[in-house]
Amino acid sequence: MNIYSHFINDLSGHPISLTDYQNHAILIFNSASECGFTPQLTQLVQLHHQYAHQGLVIIGCPCNQFRQQEPGSANEIAQFCESRYHIPFLMTEKIDVNGPHTHPLWQDLKQAQTGFLGTSSIKWNFTKFLINRSGEVVERVATWRNPMSMVTAIEKVLK
Numbered sequence: 018m019n020i021y022s023h024f025i026n027d028l029s030g031h032p033i034s035l036t037d038y039q040n041h042a043i044l045i046f047n048s049a050s051e052c053g054f055t056p057q058l059t060q061l062v063q064l065h066h067q068y069a070h071q072g073l074v075i076i077g078c079p080c081n082q083f084r085q086q087e088p089g090s091a092n093e094i095a096q097f098c099e100s101r102y103h104i105p106f107l108m109t110e111k112i113d114v115n116g117p118h119t120h121p122l123w124q125d126l127k128q129a130q131t132g133f134l135g136t137s138s139i140k141w142n143f144t145k146f147l148i149n150r151s152g153e154v155v156e157r158v159a160t161w162r163n164p165m166s167m168v169t170a171i172e173k174v175l176k
Contacts, residue, residue: 019125019152020035020043020122020125020126020148020152020154021034021035021036021038021039021152022035023035023121023122023125025076025078025109025110025112025120025122026109026110027107027108027109027110028079028091028092028094028095028108028109028110029091030091030110033107033109035122038074039152040072040150041072041073041074041150042068042072042073042074042147042148042149042150042171042174042175043073043074043075043076043146043147043148044061044064044073044074044075044076044145044146044147044148044164044167044171045075045076045077045078045122045126045145045146045148046061046075046076046077046078046143046144046145046146046164047077047078047079047080047112047114047123047139047142047143047144048077048078048079048080048087048108048142048143049079049080049081049083049086049087049142049143050079050086050087050089050094050097051086051087051088052083052086052087052141052142052143054141054142054143054160054161055142055143057143057163057164058077058098058101058102058104059102060163060164060165061075061077061104061106061164062102062103062104062105062106063165064164064165064167064168064171065105065106066105068171068172068175069105069106071175072150072175073171073175074106074107075106075107076106076107076108076109077098077104077106077107077108077109078108078109078112078114078120078123079094079108079109079110079111079112080111080112080113080114080139080142081111082113082114082115082116082139083141083142086142087111087142091110091111094108094111095108114127114139114144115138115139123139126146126154126157127139129153129154130146130154130155130156130157131157132144132157132159133159140159140160141160142160143160144157144158144159144160145157145158145162145164145167146158147167147170147171147174148174149174150174150175155170155174156170
């Protein structure tokens with residue numbers, strides 16, 4: 018898998034090339050504004066503030082595939098992210114992480130690191146993938162795990 022071959026649009030619809038993040042560690046996750054796990058955004062913002070200067074890039078990918086917990090437009094998502102969490106990191110356009118319209122980046126992420134019992138599908142919002150500076154997926158973190166539980170792994174990929 019070559020993560021750097023992918024493009025993903027930001028909330029304004031502008032394409033972002035992941036080559037912009039070569040030699041960075043990347044934490045990418047799927048999000049939803051109306052999910053019970055949405056408060057994890059607080060910890061993700063904290064991780065950004067703690068590690069961005071060392072090369073950690075965080076990318077949130079809104080997804081409406083799990084009980085339609087991300088029903089808003091791009092503008093509504095952006096407003097929510099700013100007003101509720103003051104999110105300083107990239108949030109992408111709304112994407113699919115499962116099914117026939119899965120974003121190609123997420124197809125590769127799921128193939129590179131399977132989930133519980135070897136399943137590839139994303140089970141819920143706030144599934145997190147940690148990618149090292151070489152572009153390799155080194156960890157897939159379940160929805161229910163607090164992002165702060167990833168500190169040791171993040172510090173390892175930043176070295």
